[in-house]
Amino acid sequence: MDAIKTEGLTKHYQVGFWRPRPYVALDNLSLSVGPGEVFGFLGPNGAGKTTTLKLLMQLIYPTSGHAEILGSPVGDVAVKQRIGYLPENPYFYDNLTAEELLVYFARMFGCSASEGRTRAARLLDEVGIGAERRFQLRKFSKGMVQRVGIAQALINEPEVVFLDEPMSGLDPLGRREVRELILRLRDRGCTVFFSSHVLSDAEALCSRVAILAKGRLAAIGGLDELTSVGSRGWELVVSGLTGDVLARLKPRLTRATELGDGRFSLELPPSTIPEQLIPDLGGARIVSLNPLRGTLEDVFVEQVRATSAERFTEKVAS
Amino acid sequence: MRSIAIIAGGVFRDSVRDRIGYGLVFFSIFLMAASFLLAQLTAGQDVKIIKDLGLASASAIGLFIAIFFGIGLVTKEVERRSIYSVLSKPVTRTQFVIGKYLGLVLTLLINLSVMVVAFYAVLLYLDLTTLDGAKAAWEAPALDPRMLKAFALIGVELMLITATAIFFSTFSSPFLSVAMTFAVYIIGHFGEDLKNINSIVKSVVLPYITKAVYYVMPNLSALDVKSAVVHGLPVSGTSMMLATASCMLYIATLLVGSIVIFSRRDLK
Numbered sequence A: 001m002d003a004i005k006t007e008g009l010t011k012h013y014q015v016g017f018w019r020p021r022p023y024v025a026l027d028n029l030s031l032s033v034g035p036g037e038v039f040g041f042l043g044p045n046g047a048g049k050t051t052t053l054k055l056l057m058q059l060i061y062p063t064s065g066h067a068e069i070l071g072s073p074v075g076d077v078a079v080k081q082r083i084g085y086l087p088e089n090p091y092f093y094d095n096l097t098a099e100e101l102l103v104y105f106a107r108m109f110g111c112s113a114s115e116g117r118t119r120a121a122r123l124l125d126e127v128g129i130g131a132e133r134r135f136q137l138r139k140f141s142k143g144m145v146q147r148v149g150i151a152q153a154l155i156n157e158p159e160v161v162f163l164d165e166p167m168s169g170l171d172p173l174g175r176r177e178v179r180e181l182i183l184r185l186r187d188r189g190c191t192v193f194f195s196s197h198v199l200s201d202a203e204a205l206c207s208r209v210a211i212l213a214k215g216r217l218a219a220i221g222g223l224d225e226l227t228s229v230g231s232r233g234w235e236l237v238v239s240g241l242t243g244d245v246l247a248r249l250k251p252r253l254t255r256a257t258e259l260g261d262g263r264f265s266l267e268l269p270p271s272t273i274p275e276q277l278i279p280d281l282g283g284a285r286i287v288s289l290n291p292l293r294g295t296l297e298d299v300f301v302e303q304v305r306a307t308s309a310e311r312f313t314e315k316v317a318s
Numbered sequence B: 001m002r003s004i005a006i007i008a009g010g011v012f013r014d015s016v017r018d019r020i021g022y023g024l025v026f027f028s029i030f031l032m033a034a035s036f037l038l039a040q041l042t043a044g045q046d047v048k049i050i051k052d053l054g055l056a057s058a059s060a061i062g063l064f065i066a067i068f069f070g071i072g073l074v075t076k077e078v079e080r081r082s083i084y085s086v087l088s089k090p091v092t093r094t095q096f097v098i099g100k101y102l103g104l105v106l107t108l109l110i111n112l113s114v115m116v117v118a119f120y121a122v123l124l125y126l127d128l129t130t131l132d133g134a135k136a137a138w139e140a141p142a143l144d145p146r147m148l149k150a151f152a153l154i155g156v157e158l159m160l161i162t163a164t165a166i167f168f169s170t171f172s173s174p175f176l177s178v179a180m181t182f183a184v185y186i187i188g189h190f191g192e193d194l195k196n197i198n199s200i201v202k203s204v205v206l207p208y209i210t211k212a213v214y215y216v217m218p219n220l221s222a223l224d225v226k227s228a229v230v231h232g233l234p235v236s237g238t239s240m241m242l243a244t245a246s247c248m249l250y251i252a253t254l255l256v257g258s259i260v261i262f263s264r265r266d267l268k
Helices: A049-056 A098-108 A113-126 A142-153 A172-187 A199-205 A243-252 A274-281 A296-317 B002-016 B019-039 B046-080 B082-087 B093-129 B147-169 B174-189 B191-195 B206-216 B226-230 B237-264
Strands: A004-015 A021-033 A038-042 A064-069 A083-086 A160-164 A191-196 A208-213 A216-222 A234-239 A255-260 A263-268 A285-291
Touching: A004 A049, A021 A049, A021 A064, A021 A208, A021 A216, A038 A049, A038 A172, A038 A199, A049 A064, A049 A160, A049 A191, A083 A142, A098 A113, A098 A142, A098 B002, A113 A142, A142 A160, A142 A172, A172 A191, A172 A199, A191 A199, A199 A296, A208 A296, A216 A296, A234 A274, A243 A255, A243 A263, A243 A274, A263 A274, A274 A285, B002 B093, B019 B046, B019 B093, B046 B082, B046 B093, B046 B147, B046 B174, B046 B226, B082 B093, B093 B147, B093 B237, B147 B174, B147 B226, B147 B237, B174 B191, B191 B206
Parallel strands: A038 A191, A038 A208, A083 A160, A160 A191
Antiparallel strands: A004 A021, A004 A064, A208 A216, A234 A263, A234 A285, A255 A263
């Protein structure tokens, strides 16, 4: 059973007052996330990430399609018992303290007040809120509210946790702590679905990612799959290469760069098998051979541009 | 039921700590105390003035809290997005609306109780410091328990105004919600005049319209017994019960309407 599953999930909004027209915030999103996965939901601003999360929390209703969490339709109270959610830029009740807020939420999950206080204390320690836990939330900085937001998402020890831009507003130390927290959740068997436009977070944490652009799913897969080995060819570093040998090899190379001390970096296209090139090196010595691996950023930029161009072409055609 | 109680408790705790709420209750108590000083300037009317001002200030301050806090209950949560965290917990939108309503009603009733205590304290002081001969001129005793009937009906009215405020806030802007709730309050107090408008206006169509408005709007004038209790006139239990029952029905209708609208709404 998938932890999260969406099929053809679509959301249109009406924009414009006098002549309302539909704005496609999310278009036919189908994806599934397995139990225990750390899944990165990536996309530029306005791609539809928050819309998807709101649909999964049933804060908004889909125009078409449907979604399931832990095998039950979204919005099911029994499922809500087993999930946690951190909204983007969370806001809580100003007049409550961090501790009171967490106890308030814990009680919604059926915890007694004393059990709620125990959980609140543990989680506030975990997210780095110290003595400030007894201050009213109106006195908290944005980063501290974000930490409280993460704590409240975990108050019920969820099986699936949804984090919308969890690193937003955090300082470098806070970001590292949240990364470590997500990894601890993964080790505990919790499924983590987090949206972000910070690619380094996804590269550090995710087993699989989806890239969303203009409301459409542009790519989905494992990090290795998306940034697949050898997809951009190979880099062969050699020394002792003579000028005439280099001239002979040039048509088979993408690029040749002199590194100094008689060393050259030769970039091979994916179509060239490195082993076939070795006999033609004319006695030059091989220093290293490495696959040219695309970064998640390369994939992200490529997919977002392609989807944007596709949407533009469709718009012009219609 | 548990979720409703938790949400209601949250509203109560939040509003108890709200400085504006405190300010309003203290202002009401100040008005009651001030009415005592004003009463010193009049001969024989002192107790009546204190009762009039006390009941009016309790009603006005309660109305202010019911409208402004009632509208904020839903709109503020949606605007500030604090509702996202609440609705992702095992809480339905129905439980959310009912919990919010009950939380504010609890706050209002406790505020009203504080005002009742302050009101009777002022009257007790007056009673103790007034000579028996002067008391003979009073229409009703200073510590007349019948005034509790007026306070009880103010409580019912505030419950209805809170439900009205929540209802409007589920589909319109805060400004419009305030305007519409206040309009319901005003029209509700002129219910009898609307019903009998044909006796003062010569029109064929208007009486039908005003009668329709009379039947749609709550009859708040039936809850207003302030004048009667101040003058020591009897207020029948039956009329109080009927007025309360019709208001409860109205409150239930408004809450069902609020739930239906709010349950379908996209929280953008």
